[in-house]
């Protein structure tokens with residue numbers, strides 16, 4: 001068995017998550033990936049905003065920072081620039097990352113600031129009682145979308161790619177083994193990496209949309225996911241409504257902290273003028 | 275008289291003095307978003323900080339700027355941001371976060387007319403109450419208000435010292451006039467400048483409690499990533515830094531957070547009095563309105579009117595007790611301010627007197643004449 005005790009703050013349990021919630025599955029995958037990547041605990045700063053998913057930092061033994069709703073990436077920006085040696089992981093809900101925190105999300109990706117962002121995408125605002133989020137699929141219900149959402153949803157991974165992220169992968173809580181690998185790859189990538197994970201919220205999303213239990217949600221992920229390689233050969237219509245999983249994007253681009261370091265060196269040598 | 279070195283005399287604006295002073299204070303991290311009339315501070319620091327090996331970053335908005343400086347301070351760097359009305363409003367939630375988590379930082383608000391976009395290029399002093407109560411909840415905060423370029427230099431350094439000493443956000447309230455006025459400044463000598471650093475823990479990481487109630491009420495700091503692995507949250511927390519719902523611990527936290535400032539007001543509060551000993555009229559002034567107040571009392575004295583001034587440097591915590599003392603022998607208080615009477619109300623609370631307000635909200639500076647007219651009116 002994986003030695004989770006090595007990383008958990010056991011005295012902080014029981015956790016606040018509902019039975020069947022995807023948050024725990026993602027937290028465990030993250031710990032396995034950290035173990036594999038051999039990054040020491042003291043070098044990791046785990047930063048979050050507000051939401052069910054954002055409660056993860058309280059349970060794990062790293063430098064943990066639970067901030068304000070939507071601002072985790074901005075707090076993390078300060079930590080990283082002040083102490084570039086820190087390995088930054090941000091955990092965030094779909095609302096936290098792309099609704100209220102959307103601006104920081106796209107700009108950190110644009111800067112290609114070295115951090116790994118794990119978005120727990122449960123299609124809903126869990127913490128506040130199941131309201132619709134920008135990730136709620138069109139037609140699906142939330143407590144503020146009783147007739148079904150009429151808004152098109154954001155493709156979170158697509159948004160990160162478009163904004164300039166250098167590593168982007170999508171997985172689901174059903175595909176936990178792959179998830180470990182993606183998180184590990186994200187951690188080892190120098191630059192802005194995003195791991196989007198579809199996560200069940202049985203309490204609100206599954207209930208309001210009459211999907212059933214968490215197990216039904218996981219089954220739904222299993223039946224509707226297509227590996228990215230296979231998706232490449234499929235038509236747009238065939239892919240409609242499917243979850244494309246895998247490493248979606250992996251490129252090289254200058255990283256912001258390194259670029260800043262170079263600027264400082266240039267200025268100090270007197271080579272930069274204005 | 276001590277000889278002044280020529281290179282210690284400069285002509286500069288308040289915004290320039292603020293940026294310079296921040297560097298002298300040891301600030302090496304700035305995050306901000308451009309806004310008139312504060313932008314020069316960011317511009318200067320974008321040039322200066324890389325040279326000092328520090329970090330300058332222009333963020334995507336003020337919400338992010340505030341969050342970023344808190345993150346940097348948590349990693350151990352003295353950090354600051356600068357803004358004006360609309361941006362200051364956006365920073366409020368995270369100013370509360372800094373208060374709650376006791377992470378030192380400095381926010382410069384170069385005031386312009388508001389609310390909303392208001393008067394981007396004209397001065398105001400209407401953020402005085404927002405600087406105290408802008409974020410929600412009972413919270414500790416310190417606000418300073420210099421009135422000249424030299425005072426801006428001194429009080430920017432002091433702002434960092436106060437932030438470090440008490441682990442609170444400190445707000446430097448400038449206004450468009452002080453920010454942009456070009457004035458002669460004689461720099462203090464290096465040995466005259468006091469720099470304070472936050473007190474860091476020497477505790478073993480295994481036993482360290484990030485919010486331990488020590489007898490000073492100011493917990494000892496550990497830089498993030500220095501081997502302590504603790505938790506920071508804006509939720510109500512106990513000594514361990516983890517969230518709590520225990521009423522006793524909640525109460526203890528709120529009371530300590532506020533006591534941390536209340537019990538040190540003697541050390542924090544600073545003001546200056548001129549010609550008050552025999553005065554019958556006291557002008558209570560701060561920020562750029564104090565400039566005109568000094569002129570006005572000089573004229574009054576020339577005419578034999580016994581007027582003096584009480585200039586406030588630390589608006590919050592407010593010098594209630596000191597003003598109460600003065601009200602034992604002075605009964606006439608005049609408060610000039612570029613708002614509709616935000617500090618006048620505090621002065622009347624402190625003195626129990628009907629305060630005479632001199633207010634301007636048309637984007638113009640209160641002139642010495644306007645204050646002098648009120649002095650004359652009171653004196654007859």
Ligand SMILES: Cc1ncc(C[n+]2csc(CCOP(=O)(O)OP(=O)(O)O)c2C)c(N)n1
Pocket residue numbers: 050051052053054069092093094095096097120122124125126127128133
């Ligand atoms: C500024 C602000 N607005 C609103 C809230 C209330 N709030 C708390 S969590 C949350 C949404 C959480 O949803 P999400 O980010 O998707 O995370 P989840 O709970 O689903 O994991 C909201 C709206 C808040 N804490 N702060």
Ligand code: SF4
Pocket residue numbers: 016017018020021022023052053122126127200201202203204
């Ligand atoms: S409300 Fe939903 S997201 Fe929140 S803990 Fe419960 S199942 Fe998880």
